[in-house]
Amino acid sequence: MKITKDLYQGSLALLTDFYQLTMAYAYWKSGKAEQEAVFNLFFRKHPFQSGFTIAAGLEYVVDFCNNFYFKDDDLSYLADMKNADGSPVFETAFLDYLKSLKFTCDVDAVEEGTVVFPHTPLIRVNGPLIQCQLLETALLNIINFQTLIATKAARVVLAAKGDSVLEFGLRRAQGIDGALAASRASYIGGCAATSNVMAGKLFGIPVSGTHAHSWIMSFDSEIEAFKAYADAFPEKCVFLVDTYDTVAGIKNAIEVGKILRENGKEMLGVRIDSGDLAYFSNIAREMLDEAGFPEAKVVASNDLDEHIITSLKIQEASVSVWGVGTKLVTAYDQPALGAVYKLAAIKNERGVWEPKVKVSQQSIKINIPGEHQVSRFLKNGRAVADMIFLQEHKEDKTSTTIIDPIDPTKRKRINFEDFEEISLLKPIFKKGEQIYDCPKIESIKLNAQENLQHFDKTHKRLTNPHVYPVGLEENLYQLRTDLVFKMKNYDK
Numbered sequence: 001m002k003i004t005k006d007l008y009q010g011s012l013a014l015l016t017d018f019y020q021l022t023m024a025y026a027y028w029k030s031g032k033a034e035q036e037a038v039f040n041l042f043f044r045k046h047p048f049q050s051g052f053t054i055a056a057g058l059e060y061v062v063d064f065c066n067n068f069y070f071k072d073d074d075l076s077y078l079a080d081m082k083n084a085d086g087s088p089v090f091e092t093a094f095l096d097y098l099k100s101l102k103f104t105c106d107v108d109a110v111e112e113g114t115v116v117f118p119h120t121p122l123i124r125v126n127g128p129l130i131q132c133q134l135l136e137t138a139l140l141n142i143i144n145f146q147t148l149i150a151t152k153a154a155r156v157v158l159a160a161k162g163d164s165v166l167e168f169g170l171r172r173a174q175g176i177d178g179a180l181a182a183s184r185a186s187y188i189g190g191c192a193a194t195s196n197v198m199a200g201k202l203f204g205i206p207v208s209g210t211h212a213h214s215w216i217m218s219f220d221s222e223i224e225a226f227k228a229y230a231d232a233f234p235e236k237c238v239f240l241v242d243t244y245d246t247v248a249g250i251k252n253a254i255e256v257g258k259i260l261r262e263n264g265k266e267m268l269g270v271r272i273d274s275g276d277l278a279y280f281s282n283i284a285r286e287m288l289d290e291a292g293f294p295e296a297k298v299v300a301s302n303d304l305d306e307h308i309i310t311s312l313k314i315q316e317a318s319v320s321v322w323g324v325g326t327k328l329v330t331a332y333d334q335p336a337l338g339a340v341y342k343l344a345a346i347k348n349e350r351g352v353w354e355p356k357v358k359v360s361q362q363s364i365k366i367n368i369p370g371e372h373q374v375s376r377f378l379k380n381g382r383a384v385a386d387m388i389f390l391q392e393h394k395e396d397k398t399s400t401t402i403i404d405p406i407d408p409t410k411r412k413r414i415n416f417e418d419f420e421e422i423s424l425l426k427p428i429f430k431k432g433e434q435i436y437d438c439p440k441i442e443s444i445k446l447n448a449q450e451n452l453q454h455f456d457k458t459h460k461r462l463t464n465p466h467v468y469p470v471g472l473e474e475n476l477y478q479l480r481t482d483l484v485f486k487m488k489n490y491d492k
């Protein structure tokens, strides 16, 4: 689908921070607009203290880049902006330049659903400085949120250990767009369906659901409500049993289940939305089994997340479908992923690439200079390490050492012939032309599942996971160290 067309009616070029436009103007004014640059989008820490992150949002980025242009009304809005002295912020010649601006960047990115780690670029943009700069805010907005939610969903789904997880978040999501993007990302992360009908239509996600307490309350009795629902939806009966008394509710559900069966239909299950979910799900399971409904499912909901689901599993709750809303779509325990977008290299006036670093007191904030590639090494289908490197450093080598970007005492020797090597960054745009077909959401979801299977369970543990090694190829590590020393004047 065309996200900008269907959701936003056109270009999103103004979906940016004002400072991107002021920098763009100043780049143009100082003659730097067309200077070639490389920017990397990466995060520094997994969200939720997770041992892995699931990349998501690329289809939105592709659509954003394809529709990256300034409309006439965008330009008149900018033309009306005034400085304190009443003069225009942007001169007309610059606005004319923006009007004729065409997206001409190369974009390489990891595919949606890929398991990713701190420091590795999720997106690499190579092109005129002004364009690279103008993409920053929107790319971060898109990737930060969808990657965050896909990761949360993957954790919830891991906790559910093969049970279906339904995403019920729309009513508590962060606004309309937050809800839609969250439903999409939740599906990528492994949810089986969403309650969000518009997300179903826009993204091709399965839609499902049960019914609410209001349905029961609108009748004189619970059993009448169940019967009426069964009349309307004989194929889709999941009865919400906790409006008045959960045990009595399960009895009523069984009674109506028997009527359905007499008519050749099967009750799908019951939903419990309050109280002790371990206690009531076990009672429901026993009562359903005893009454001859072993196939009927027990659905649980009510402020669930991966930790409560894990606890309920440990308590041997008899839940087989989990409805998860608020804590999933709002990423309740960590509401933002902190991915950043940093200049990594720039071509100087003599046409020579210069790698760039931002020096920081905190070593985690020192970026990695240069135009990177990322390789994942697998042995017998199991991922063992990721390597960030510069192409020219790897050529002619049969082995190398990778070095942790934060703790140089952590190293790993890599003999290339011992591993299957996968290149994570795929070409998406070449000189502004899209050369990548965005996969269907089903294959993105499958990609996430297959990717996760490559990782040892110790990395997928929800608490205190084992850290997966990601390192800089030794020459890149040296380049970065030398550059930091140079910028800090340590060599003087």
Ligand SMILES: Nc1ncnc2c1ncn2[C@@H]1O[C@H](COP(=O)(O)OP(=O)(O)OP(=O)(O)O)[C@@H](O)[C@H]1O
Pocket (backbone or CB within 6 Å): 273, 274, 275, 276, 277, 278, 279, 301, 302, 303, 304, 308, 311, 312, 315
């Ligand atoms: N056996 C259990 N072990 C751990 N957590 C549970 C268990 N049963 C329910 N929970 C969780 O405890 C919390 C209970 O919240 P709360 O007290 O607000 O719900 P409630 O009073 O049962 O329901 P409601 O207010 O919707 O009628 C929910 O997050 C729920 O998922």
Ligand SMILES: O=P(O)(O)OC[C@H]1O[C@H](OP(=O)(O)OP(=O)(O)O)[C@H](O)[C@@H]1O
Pocket (backbone or CB within 6 Å): 168, 169, 171, 172, 273, 301, 302, 303, 304, 323, 324, 325, 326, 327
């Ligand atoms: O709990 P969540 O993970 O967000 O899942 C969605 C919730 O939305 C519905 O009720 P709602 O919360 O609107 O009302 P209730 O809590 O009074 O049942 C549903 O019954 C779930 O409880």
Ligand SMILES: O=C(O)c1cccnc1
Pocket (backbone or CB within 6 Å): 168, 169, 195, 208, 209, 210, 211, 212, 301, 323, 325
């Ligand atoms: O279909 C449901 O059961 C549902 C949908 C949204 C929120 N809570 C529950």
Ligand SMILES: [Mg+2]
Pocket (backbone or CB within 6 Å): 302, 303
């Ligand atoms: Mg609730």
